[in-house]
Amino acid sequence: xxxxxxxxxxxxxxxxxxxxxxxVEPGEVVCIxxxxxxxxxTILRCLNGLETYQKGEIRIDGQRVDPEDKSIKAIRQRVSMxxxxxNLFPHRTAIENVMEGPVYVKGMSRAEAREMAAGYLxxxxxxxxxESYPGNLSGGQQQxxxxxxxxxxxxxxxxxxxxxxxxxxxxxxxxxxVMRQVAEEGMTMVVVTHEMxxxxxxxxxxxFLEGGVIVEQGSAEEVLRNPQEPRTQSFLKRVLNPLI
Amino acid sequence: xxxxLSRAADYLPVLMEGVWVTIAVTVLSLLVSTVLGLFWxxxxxxxxxxxxxxxxxxxTVIRGIPIxxxxxxxxxxxxxxxxxxxxxxxxxxxxxxxxxxxxAENFRAGxxxxxxxxxxxxxxxxxxxxxxxxxxxxxQAFRIALPxxxxxxxxxxxxxxxxxxxxxxxxxxxxxxxxxSTFDNxxxxxxxxxxxxxxxLPLTYLARQLEKRYKNA
Numbered sequence: 001x002x003x004x005x006x007x008x009x010x011x012x013x014x015x016x017x018x019x020x021x022x023x024v025e026p027g028e029v030v031c032i033x034x035x036x037x038x039x040x041x042t043i044l045r046c047l048n049g050l051e052t053y054q055k056g057e058i059r060i061d062g063q064r065v066d067p068e069d070k071s072i073k074a075i076r077q078r079v080s081m082x083x084x085x086x087n088l089f090p091h092r093t094a095i096e097n098v099m100e101g102p103v104y105v106k107g108m109s110r111a112e113a114r115e116m117a118a119g120y121l122x123x124x125x126x127x128x129x130x131e132s133y134p135g136n137l138s139g140g141q142q143q144x145x146x147x148x149x150x151x152x153x154x155x156x157x158x159x160x161x162x163x164x165x166x167x168x169x170x171x172x173x174x175x176x177x178v179m180r181q182v183a184e185e186g187m188t189m190v191v192v193t194h195e196m197x198x199x200x201x202x203x204x205x206x207x208f209l210e211g212g213v214i215v216e217q218g219s220a221e222e223v224l225r226n227p228q229e230p231r232t233q234s235f236l237k238r239v240l241n242p243l244i
Numbered sequence: 245x246x247x248x249l250s251r252a253a254d255y256l257p258v259l260m261e262g263v264w265v266t267i268a269v270t271v272l273s274l275l276v277s278t279v280l281g282l283f284w285x286x287x288x289x290x291x292x293x294x295x296x297x298x299x300x301x302x303x304t305v306i307r308g309i310p311i312x313x314x315x316x317x318x319x320x321x322x323x324x325x326x327x328x329x330x331x332x333x334x335x336x337x338x339x340x341x342x343x344x345x346x347x348a349e350n351f352r353a354g355x356x357x358x359x360x361x362x363x364x365x366x367x368x369x370x371x372x373x374x375x376x377x378x379x380x381x382x383x384q385a386f387r388i389a390l391p392x393x394x395x396x397x398x399x400x401x402x403x404x405x406x407x408x409x410x411x412x413x414x415x416x417x418x419x420x421x422x423x424x425s426t427f428d429n430x431x432x433x434x435x436x437x438x439x440x441x442x443x444x445l446p447l448t449y450l451a452r453q454l455e456k457r458y459k460n461a
Binding site for chain 1: 365367370387
């Protein structure tokens with residue numbers, strides 16, 4: 001469903017992505033892990049055209065992702081995104097945030113969109129917060145609204161860019177369990193994360209990035225429990241035992 | 245004292261005529277400057293370099309010329325190229341254009357203050373630039389630009405007195421006319437000052453209310 005072929009990207013003289021290729025099959029959950037600066041968020045943002053790339057090719061269902069082309073809007077409707085900092089619209093209530101895309105991008109009637117949005121908010125456990133403004137919600141609640149907003153576009157895939165990194169530790173669990181539920185329902189997901197527990201339990205495949213390349217990839221079991229590459233081993237050691 | 249009051253009562257009807265003209269000039273030029281200022285701000289926000297240049301050049305030129313000179317230009321020079329405007333029209337258009345540069349800067353600051361993530365979130369649900377502007381940026385920029393907008397309203401009310409220089413019969417002009425025929429400067433200009441103050445007070449209050457109301461949203 002998602003094909004990434006030999007992507008290169010530079011900021012000025014600094015090459016942050018140095019030839020990355022991978023595929024994501026429908027219904028698959030792929031977690032991208034790696035140290036900060038490894039290019040994992042950048043490659044994710046390339047998938048829906050929020051970043052440009054200089055070389056290589058990304059295709060969604062065979063259609064080329066070109067951030068400069070008009071076709072990008074249609075692609076983005078099919079590939080939603082959940083951001084690290086939630087990025088909810090602060091001037092609209094939770095339910096309005098979820099309705100925004102269906103009503104203004106897809107042209108759904110407000111009544112229909114409202115009913116659908118209420119359904120998604122219920123699904124993420126926020127049926128009692130529908131009329132709250134983002135400023136009055138906790139980080140975990142905001143992120144769940146953001147997931148509902150992504151789901152409401154009825155996309156074929158959802159990209160998650162470190163969805164729990166900006167959350168207080170006690171709020172991480174709620175967001176992860178919603179993500180797990182979405183994954184179990186068969187959504188195609190690409191997740192950049194530091195949550196190794198989530199990757200181990202939910203991911204079909206794990207990519208370990210460092211220095212703008214995929215150092216190692218395989219099933220969660222292979223990469224996380226039995227990494228072959230020394231760089232993967234040392235990263236996992238640092239992440240799993242931060243005090244040593 | 246009572247004599248002064250009775251004279252003041254005599255002047256009041258003439259000054260009130262001026263008050264209505266002052267209000268008309270202020271409201272109309274506020275409207276012109278808002279629409280035009282928004283236009284310049286959006287033009288500057290587009291990715292088209294030529295548009296950005298036009299917007300920036302206009303703002304720089306307008307801000308570099310005293311408002312009173314702009315008014316003279318529109319009222320006295322335009323007829324030479326066949327554009328004849330009444331003093332009132334010239335006043336509204338002149339004030340509107342002059343203030344559009346300041347409004348544009350207000351709006352630009354509001355637009356630029358919006359987090360990049362807001363635009364990305366809007367893009368990620370497939371919104372067009374147009375829709376992003378209308379649904380995401382402008383409503384938020386509006387809240388940010390509101391306090392300076394309130395100040396601009398008050399400044400425009402006061403600066404509307406500048407159109408007296410091109411013979412628009414607004415409050416200041418009416419005051420000058422009475423003062424020059426009665427030499428009762430003290431009473432006349434005290435009254436004029438008080439009348440401006442009375443008009444400015446509700447605006448100050450309004451600006452503060454709006455600011456308070458949008459602070460939390």
